Amino acid sequence: MATDITAYEEMIKGLWRDNPVFVQVLGMCPMLAVTNSAINAVVMGVATFFVLVGSSFLVSSFKKWIPRQVRISLYIIIIATFVTVVDYTLLALLPAIHKELGAFIPLIVANCMILGRQEAFASKHSVKYAVMDAVGMAGGFMIALFALGAVREILGVGAFFGIDLFGANFEPWVIMILPPGGFLTLGLLLLFFNWITERRKQFLDKVAAAERVSANG
Amino acid sequence: MNNVLTQEPQKTEEPGSRRLIASMAIAGFISGIIIIAIYLLTFDTIKENKARELREAVFKVLPDVADMKKLHFTENKLVVVNADGMDDEMIFAGYDKQGKFIGYAIQGKGPGFQDTIHVLFGFLVSNSNITGMEILDSRETPGLGDKIFKDMDFVGEFINLPMMTDIKAVKKGTKSKDNEIDAITGATISSKAVVKIINKAFNKWSPRISKGQQ
Numbered sequence: 304m305a306t307d308i309t310a311y312e313e314m315i316k317g318l319w320r321d322n323p324v325f326v327q328v329l330g331m332c333p334m335l336a337v338t339n340s341a342i343n344a345v346v347m348g349v350a351t352f353f354v355l356v357g358s359s360f361l362v363s364s365f366k367k368w369i370p371r372q373v374r375i376s377l378y379i380i381i382i383a384t385f386v387t388v389v390d391y392t393l394l395a396l397l398p399a400i401h402k403e404l405g406a407f408i409p410l411i412v413a414n415c416m417i418l419g420r421q422e423a424f425a426s427k428h429s430v431k432y433a434v435m436d437a438v439g440m441a442g443g444f445m446i447a448l449f450a451l452g453a454v455r456e457i458l459g460v461g462a463f464f465g466i467d468l469f470g471a472n473f474e475p476w477v478i479m480i481l482p483p484g485g486f487l488t489l490g491l492l493l494l495f496f497n498w499i500t501e502r503r504k505q506f507l508d509k510v511a512a513a514e515r516v517s518a519n520g
Numbered sequence: 521m522n523n524v525l526t527q528e529p530q531k532t533e534e535p536g537s538r539r540l541i542a543s544m545a546i547a548g549f550i551s552g553i554i555i556i557a558i559y560l561l562t563f564d565t566i567k568e569n570k571a572r573e574l575r576e577a578v579f580k581v582l583p584d585v586a587d588m589k590k591l592h593f594t595e596n597k598l599v600v601v602n603a604d605g606m607d608d609e610m611i612f613a614g615y616d617k618q619g620k621f622i623g624y625a626i627q628g629k630g631p632g633f634q635d636t637i638h639v640l641f642g643f644l645v646s647n648s649n650i651t652g653m654e655i656l657d658s659r660e661t662p663g664l665g666d667k668i669f670k671d672m673d674f675v676g677e678f679i680n681l682p683m684m685t686d687i688k689a690v691k692k693g694t695k696s697k698d699n700e701i702d703a704i705t706g707a708t709i710s711s712k713a714v715v716k717i718i719n720k721a722f723n724k725w726s727p728r729i730s731k732g733q734q
Contacts, residue, residue, distance in 0.1 A: 373544055
């Protein structure tokens, strides 16, 4: 039972406390490049999810047989294989979306978040924890991509998942779907995220102080 | 003593280079097999998707088309081919339900704002009109350059466009002649690229087509 709680914690930490984008600020290339619409962000998130969970599983299963000296190359081989599988599957099943994401699918290989999880976590923990960690991290990455994609699509196109929101009178903020809009949105989201974390910390400090006072009194 | 202790665990774990090479080779081999498998598994679907996309595009740019034939330009004449896929020396002839020839769907490629734009347009030989335009492939900026296929006003300008002389892209709202096209605001380069690609492809193919007619 106790192990189940920590496995759950490994998963949950990636979603919020150690969110790969908002806290670790990793994987910025796909983050900024493909988040100009919500659907692109979601598909990129799903692709990354599959690659990260798959490679974490394999790396953790084979960690005993992976020599330390060539571990990075082996991780890259594993990750690249999964990415190729995703690439061809998308091309066969969702050709329209593959057209939009095109160049960025192969770039998942170079997503430092994925390699980082292999090196920092999967290669040191058992399969169960590694997979839980990967699910959490990929989930957190997906949430972040979606948040960015949704904001940029709503402001930059005036639509959400391609559905028009504001009617013809809305003048889209074209800059939001261009690269500067990605940086602007990411900056504001990071600010928002840190503000919440800070507020929460202050609140917890206050509660602790109040408790100390009442214990003393 | 201390020194020895810190060095020892590393020394015992040092595998020979043969083992390193072997593990890389095995991983590479397995990865290769998986990639070949997924390539073979998806190959047919991908090919079908591409062929269907092309058919749909030809049917879209030529009105009332019920059947199409692929024509390849080899040794100075147009030859009907049945091969899959396509290359730059290929155009498509459209026929209506009675099997009567309607017109050609001509493809052209050229540099856009980001990457190569691949255009397909319908051409009626009888009145020398362009009957429609479709972007087969492009990497233009989402939200700006991609309006060359998302902005229906722009796409609509290529329907029944007389192709006597080269067409020209002009600033939006300043169109005054038949051979002028209103460019898209914010996507001038992409609009001009499309026009340029069509001109180039037309000038390349019109002598070939007239030769094929004789």
